[in-house]
Amino acid sequence: MIKALAAEIISRLNKRVLLFITGGAVNIKEVFTVLRENPLASYGIVMSEAAARVIPGEYIESLKGKIIREKSEMTGEINRADLVVIPVMTRNTLSKVSLGIADNLVTLGISEAVMMNKKILVVKDSFDPENPVNISLGYTKNKYYNQMLLNYCERLKNMGIEFTDAGQLNERLRHALGIKFESSKPPKAEKKIISNILTLEDLLGMGKGHVELCLEGGTKISPLARDYIESNGITIKYLREKE
Incomplete structure (x- = not known):
């Protein structure tokens, strides 16, 4: 009887979350870490062809979710x-x-979710013209194109879709699922990179603001990496004096 009661409680606590994943790359390590470490979510996963090529397979596998490939099954989910x-x-x-364009399974599914007035949460990092990574990569130099993207974002907000960045995903996800937790300031993290040259690629998986970056003395920093460091408030600490 106790086992049956426990199983019933767990089933009620467990939340069904449907993921629509496309082929972006900005801050995806941080995003998938949050999804993987959420203990009360059961995932269904719909992926675009680009996502299957771009997102590392181990990220998807770590979610232990059900991959959905058929339209009828997706609508039920x-x-x-x-x-x-x-x-x-x-x-x-x-x-x-x-x-309102729905030309593949992902865009069709998102459109159906909007029409059903489902609660939808979007991580905006990959398209956001104000994201430091996109700025560092030079993708935000045309202000009219940037405004077009922001207008599209605002249109979806008016439809009830919520947007967040990767750094706020954990809090917003738990709030959307009605999971109460005590927020706390994240601890200072360190990342030691043993390399002669620090590139932007080395930095993309790091967090923002609270990170202290440890470098070997004499490490050179590429221009794009330096822009990213300055934009994200990352502190640099050398393990020994630069030569």
Whole structure:
């Protein structure tokens, strides 16, 4: 009887989350870590062809979710979902969904979720023209293109979709699922990079603001990496004096 009661309680606590994943790459390590470490979510996963090529397979496997490939099955999952999450939304997907274009399983599924008025949470890092990574990569130099993306984002907000960045995903995800927790300031983290040259690629998986970056003395920093460090408030500490 106790086992049956425990199983019933767990089943009620467990939340059904449907993920629509596209082929972006900005801050995906941080995003998938948050998803993987959420103990009360059961995932269904719909991926675009680009996502299958770009997102590391181990990230998807770590979620232990059910991959959905058929439209009829996807519609059923949307109906049952407590929350729809788009952990990676590209500029392409943002534009299509905001214009009502549904030309693949992911855009069709997001459109159906909007029409069903489901609770939808989107991580905006991959398309956001204000994201430091996109700025460092030189993708935000055309202010009119940037404004177009922001207008699409605002249109989806008016439809009830919520947006967050990777750094706030854990808090927003738990809030959306009704999971109470005590927030605390994240501890200072250190990342030691043993390398002659620090590049932007080395930095993309790091957090923001609270990170102390440890470098070997004499390590050179590429221009894009330096822009990213300055934009994200990362502190540099050399393990020994630079030569």
